[in-house]
Amino acid sequence: MKRPRLDLPRRLPRYVVELVIGFVLAGLVTLAFTASVSSVPFIYQGF
Amino acid sequence: MIRNVKDVSDLLDRRLGGVGAGALSLLRIVAWTLVGLLVIGTVVRAPAVRPGAAYNKKIKTTWVRDVTLDKNDPRGFKTRKDRKAFTIAWIGPSTLQNISPERYSFIPADVRERIPEVNGRPVKIDMYFLSGARVMDLYAATANALATKPDMVMVDLNPIWLFNDTAITSWTNLNGVSFRHLVGDPASWPLLAAFDQPQDVVLGLAGAKLPALGDRWSYAQKLREELTHLSALDIPSPAPTPTGRTDPKSLAAVAAMSAPLDFWQLFRPPADPRSDRATRQLGLLRQSRPDGSVLNDLVVDRLLAALAGAGVPAIAYVPPVSPELFQAQGADEALSRIEQHLAELAAQHRSPTLVVKSEEAGRGLPPLTFNDLVHLAEDGPFVTYLSDLICGQLLAQRVTTSCVPGPDPRATP
Numbered sequence: 001m002k003r004p005r006l007d008l009p010r011r012l013p014r015y016v017v018e019l020v021i022g023f024v025l026a027g028l029v030t031l032a033f034t035a036s037v038s039s040v041p042f043i044y045q046g047f
Numbered sequence: 048m049i050r051n052v053k054d055v056s057d058l059l060d061r062r063l064g065g066v067g068a069g070a071l072s073l074l075r076i077v078a079w080t081l082v083g084l085l086v087i088g089t090v091v092r093a094p095a096v097r098p099g100a101a102y103n104k105k106i107k108t109t110w111v112r113d114v115t116l117d118k119n120d121p122r123g124f125k126t127r128k129d130r131k132a133f134t135i136a137w138i139g140p141s142t143l144q145n146i147s148p149e150r151y152s153f154i155p156a157d158v159r160e161r162i163p164e165v166n167g168r169p170v171k172i173d174m175y176f177l178s179g180a181r182v183m184d185l186y187a188a189t190a191n192a193l194a195t196k197p198d199m200v201m202v203d204l205n206p207i208w209l210f211n212d213t214a215i216t217s218w219t220n221l222n223g224v225s226f227r228h229l230v231g232d233p234a235s236w237p238l239l240a241a242f243d244q245p246q247d248v249v250l251g252l253a254g255a256k257l258p259a260l261g262d263r264w265s266y267a268q269k270l271r272e273e274l275t276h277l278s279a280l281d282i283p284s285p286a287p288t289p290t291g292r293t294d295p296k297s298l299a300a301v302a303a304m305s306a307p308l309d310f311w312q313l314f315r316p317p318a319d320p321r322s323d324r325a326t327r328q329l330g331l332l333r334q335s336r337p338d339g340s341v342l343n344d345l346v347v348d349r350l351l352a353a354l355a356g357a358g359v360p361a362i363a364y365v366p367p368v369s370p371e372l373f374q375a376q377g378a379d380e381a382l383s384r385i386e387q388h389l390a391e392l393a394a395q396h397r398s399p400t401l402v403v404k405s406e407e408a409g410r411g412l413p414p415l416t417f418n419d420l421v422h423l424a425e426d427g428p429f430v431t432y433l434s435d436l437i438c439g440q441l442l443a444q445r446v447t448t449s450c451v452p453g454p455d456p457r458a459t460p
Contacts, residue, residue, distance in 0.1 A: 010064075011064070013063070013064045014063065014064035014065055014066050014072070015075070017063045017064065017066045018066055018067075018072060018075045018076050018079060019079050021066065021067075021076050021079070022075070022076045022077070022078065022079020022080040022082065022083055023079060023080075023082075023083040023086075024083075025076070025079075025080045025083065026079075026080045026081075026082075026083025026084045026086070026087060026259070027083065027087065029080065029084065029259075029260075030084065030087050030259045030260070030263075030266070033250065033260055033263045034263045034266040034267045034270060035267070036263070037119055037120075037121065037263050037264050037267050038119045038267070
């Protein structure tokens with residue numbers, strides 16, 4: 001039985017683009033959740 | 048020419064080699080996103096966070112520390128590890144404070160003065176101090192505290208809010224970090240369903256493993272400092288503060304509201320706002336519904352269940368309230384109903400390691416001096432009471448063979 005060829009040279013650009021998209025998404029996710037939380041120190045005024 | 052979505056898809060397929068065209072491709076993108084989050088958390092380190100910095104400055108000994116982070120910080124708490132010390136996790140709302148012009152202190156710190164060591168080990172108190180805590184916040188803090196495996200747990204149950212369903216939770220930042228501790232108890236699931244948003248669950252779980260998400264409060268603080276320089280806006284003037292009795296619709300009155308509860312208390316006051324303080328305080332107490340009909344019951348039930356099953360000595364107590372309250376007719380009955388209902392719930396969680404003092408502590412003590420309804424101004428006798436209670440529990444549990452609290456260092460000879 002003939003083994004299927006990996007054909008990496010043809011697929012490599014796709015894998016690289018997937019990596020870039022994944023990392024960009026990670027950056028955006030981090031930034032979005034960072035922006036979602038208020039960092040102004042809380043000062044309590046009641047009891 | 049691009050005419051529809053299919054044309055876009057075809058273009059992307061040609062230019063990017065079919066990225067996102069199949070399930071495997073999408074899966075690889077998700078995997079790279081997770082790797083990216085791990086890399087960001089490793090490379091961009093969040094600045095170190097100091098819990099309770101403002102409060103800890105007021106505590107003389109380093110053996111007692113407020114471990115609570117900012118009210119917006121989803122990490123909730125930051126504790127210290129010290130295996131050699133005897134660690135007491137002390138959870139409570141603002142009633143942990145002693146407030147007077149002469150002396151501001153924390154009751155756990157004053158207790159530590161009386162019991163500096165147990166079995167030769169120095170006593171370390173991690174104070175889960177939640178100003179304005181409601182009952183769900185106390186449960187969340189208790190779950191977080193128990194996860195750190197302390198040697199003993201103390202919980203302060205302020206009777207004003209125990210069965211008052213106008214405010215069940217205040218520290219919603221604890222939802223995420225508590226989820227992973229509470230989800231193991233199926234009986235708590237109705238509470239998780241009621242209070243947690245989907246993002247609390249996802250971020251609570253993901254934040255434990257991915258610092259890029261877990262440390263987002265620290266990132267936001269760092270980012271805010273940078274962005275402030277770029278902003279063309281001036282730093283706004285402080286919000287107007289109300290002086291005396293102002294029109295509730297005025298800007299000053301609205302600016303002073305730090306929680307939705309403030310709004311409701313102002314527009315649907317539990318007592319006539321023109322009445323004397325004792326009557327107004329009684330109105331607050333009367334908002335409680337100690338008849339088993341409110342969600343607070345389930346919270347208290349699970350809180351006591353967690354303490355009973357903790358396997359370490361635990362004490363839940365009701366702090367004293369001002370004798371001024373009892374001047375109002377019906378105040379004693381209102382408080383008694385709360386105490387009785389707490390005792391009924393506690394009876395369902397009997398455990399040799401758990402002591403529940405359902406009676407308001409002031410009933411068995413000489414007259415105490417208060418700053419207001421629930422905050423002590425001179426905590427000496429109450430500290431003696433708590434110190435005796437702790438020693439009694441440690442002796443009963445055979446944690447130690449000898450425990451004698453020291454005298455009140457501020458007592459007049």
